[in-house]
Amino acid sequence: MLRFILQRLLLLPLLLFVFSVVVFLLVQAPPGDFLTSYLATLASSGSSVDQAQVDALTKQFGLDQPFHVQYIRWMEGLGRGDLGLSLEYQRPNMELIGERLLLTVLLALFAFVFTWVIAIPAGIYSATHQNSILDYVFTLLNYIGVATPNFMLALILMWVAFSSFGVSVTGLFSREYEQAPWSLARFIDLLQHIWLPMIILGIAGTARLMRVMRANLLDELNKPYVVAARARGLSEWRLVLKYPVRLAINPLVSTIGWYLPQLFSGSLIVATVMNLPNIGPMLLRALVQQDMYLAGSILLIYCFLTIIGTLISDILLAWLDPRIRMENA
């Protein structure tokens, strides 16, 4: 088990190296660079910059250097824990990403917990009360949940909140806390705002997870080991929770790994619509502006989180399922 984790951890730098090359290639791929798109934006608004300033910027960021030189510059920075300067904002990327990343991760975790806390019990109920009225209600809600795009749900809920209660539910903070430093009051303010985006982001995942849980559990419920447990006189709910639920959840654990990054990227449109101080809109803007070090850093962090997420779910799975644990021992 320990060896298995170590193996995976040793693989981490190699994976990150491969991903960093791919990421850098991708953000470099569009024609032109930051300056061409920057100048185009300026030109379309009627102003212009003098050539000397352009040359200075080109030199500072090494935009005239070949690909590998630029890549090595970026890597050197990363080695020192420096994500580089944003071309557009002229501020360290670390600073720009930091708080947004924290909020993004927080929101993703909230949505994740929401999804599991709702989906697993509901899935268990549906499977153990197959074809009951509530099972049908869940099924209907599931279809709606899966079929409604989350930005649409966001728009509808925002409209309902605004038209019937006169409150605006955008953002993650009230105005007075937006720029404030972290404090308990700010955190409470965050909690008061985060639940709506949490539900909106989590609802489709909840619906899907509930369906999968229901199907998995139905598969397990009449397995011989359940019949045997019933035959030795175990009460029904204790039995269901101890045996088939455990086996039905195991395969779901392996989905945690790709669930987290998916929540990140899936939140882009919702974040834009709801004006959330998330990382999604920032990534979009960085890509459009060809702010390559900013975009590259964000994408690399995504990759890192994905790898970590997969590692965590692998460890969880090995911990839960002795068959996998012993195979890797």
Add this chain to the structure above:
Amino acid sequence: MNHATPLLSVHNLQVQFFMDEGIVQAVDGVSFDVFPRQVFGIVGESGCGKSVTMKAILQILEPPGRIVKGEILLNRNGSTIDLAKLNPNGKEMRDIRGAQIALIPQEPMSSFSPVHTVGDQIIEAIRLHQPVHARAARQIALEMFRDVGIPMPEQRLDEYAWQLSGGLRQRAMIAMALSCHPRLLIADEPTTAIDVTTQAQILRLLRKLQEEHHTAIIFITHDLGVIAQMADYVQVMYLGLVMEEGPVDAIFHAPKHPYTQALLRSIPSVHSTPRVNLPTISGSIPHPFNRPSGCPFHPRCPQFIAGKCDKHIPPLRSVGGVQAAACVLYHDVEVPR
């Protein structure tokens, strides 16, 4: 043979599965008595309702299956209770399961959870019915493992079922079933899917334990050869109905029902020439939605009498003194059932 009161008495049990496509009559009026210390054999081809009958007795039928009629009388210290009337999930029924009547399920290979140790599940069974702490329960489990001949019991208790061989798994299952000293043990095809040598060992073990613990056994199999070694009394089932019943010698040496005769012809014997294909019963078991009218065996019966066998279901009637058969050859039926 036994004039005591029966331990378990099943009367006219009917079980149906209410499917979207229609109703499946899985058990269609089965009756039998099991006496203390008796080994009661039930034999029949796959799908004839053996397992469903046992699940009905334990009240662990899975939906959409339901007992629609009949009594399941269990004698407990002189008083009888009708299990069919108990709430399947109620405390009273749960206290009987595992403690009074224990089951060795049909599929020993997958009857242990793969993510819990064997010991975990046996200790659970013990603690459900005996007021002992975990440590004492583990001691009992160890004793049981020794009794059923599992080598290195201490170590085996902490292993998972998939780490054990087929024979060991079945022994562990037997240990679990006997751990609470049930008065009746239901062994549902306990030797299917086990190689022949192990099969013989398991049968001997069951016989030995049965004598030591004075347990009554309902022994289910599709293999008449196994029944001959194990049972005192035999019931032959076909499509949810009893075709013939009687003491094991009578069934083997003087089978009356054409179905029993056909079954007997299809088992190998020491007298038959090797490498000659055994006669099989012609035709196949009808689909449950397509039950034949009259005698359920008539489409495959070599002695079928048109206009008679397909009219009414022949009732089970005594023939030749000790046994009973449900066949028009032995008594004309005029009364519709």
